[in-house]
Amino acid sequence: xxxxxxxxxxxxxxxxxxxxxxxxxxxxxxxxxxxxxxxxxxxxxxxxxxxxxxxxxxxxxxxxxxxxxxxxxxxxxxxxxxxxxxxxxxxxxxxxxxxxxxxxxxxxxxxxxxxxxxxxxxxxxxxxxxxxxxxxxxxxxxxxxxxxxxxxxxxxxxxxxxxxxxxxxxxxxxxxxxxxxxxxxxxxxxxxxxxxxxxxxxxxxxxxxxxxxxxxxxxxxxxx
Numbered sequence: 001x002x003x004x005x006x007x008x009x010x011x012x013x014x015x016x017x018x019x020x021x022x023x024x025x026x027x028x029x030x031x032x033x034x035x036x037x038x039x040x041x042x043x044x045x046x047x048x049x050x051x052x053x054x055x056x057x058x059x060x061x062x063x064x065x066x067x068x069x070x071x072x073x074x075x076x077x078x079x080x081x082x083x084x085x086x087x088x089x090x091x092x093x094x095x096x097x098x099x100x101x102x103x104x105x106x107x108x109x110x111x112x113x114x115x116x117x118x119x120x121x122x123x124x125x126x127x128x129x130x131x132x133x134x135x136x137x138x139x140x141x142x143x144x145x146x147x148x149x150x151x152x153x154x155x156x157x158x159x160x161x162x163x164x165x166x167x168x169x170x171x172x173x174x175x176x177x178x179x180x181x182x183x184x185x186x187x188x189x190x191x192x193x194x195x196x197x198x199x200x201x202x203x204x205x206x207x208x209x210x211x212x213x214x215x216x217x218x219x220x221x222x223x224x
Contacts, residue, residue: 012036014131050078052219055088104209
């Protein structure tokens with residue numbers, strides 16, 4: 001059996017790690033594992049005493065997605081479980097009344113909008129480490145379009161049309177090149193589009209939530 005201590009946190013993540021300074025993960029209290037799949041929590045619970053667990057990214061194509069039953073089982077035996085950024089935020093919304101804890105802006109958006117669908121955070125990425133993403137989650141593109149609307153680069157009506165177009169597209173085709181092509185189909189100054197897209201990383205709230213989680217280390221706080 002593992003000698004895992006209550007002060008440690010096992011974090012399942014992959015593509016949401018992209019663009020994050022690796023020094024943030026150097027602490028001995030954080031154990032990084034690949035995107036979660038069905039059976040990973042069950043295996044962890046069987047090998048380790050109750051500790052802390054955070055679900056960020058997960059897989060669902062090549063293997064079944066992490067199940068509600070195994071999460072509930074871990075909660076019932078004393079594990080503290082957070083969900084954020086991606087699949088973790090979705091599971092937290094589904095199970096926050098059962099003891100799972102949601103964290104971050106992605107979770108808040110899902111919790112406040114019942115019309116948010118799972119494909120808002122979905123993307124395609126490399127199947128192995130470093131899990132480089134090949135597409136852009138719609139939830140990031142929405143953030144970008146809100147900023148463009150605020151700065152009057154596009155109109156609210158144009159933003160709605162873009163989101164509608166992307167919602168009807170397979171999530172793997174939602175790339176920044178695709179987004180740029182759609183924007184260029186409107187009578188908008190291409191230079192303004194390019195300048196806005198140069199700073200697209202500030203809209204990647206999946207990774208920003210993960211950075212905040214790691215910096216705040218909520219698993220180190222005493223349960224009241």
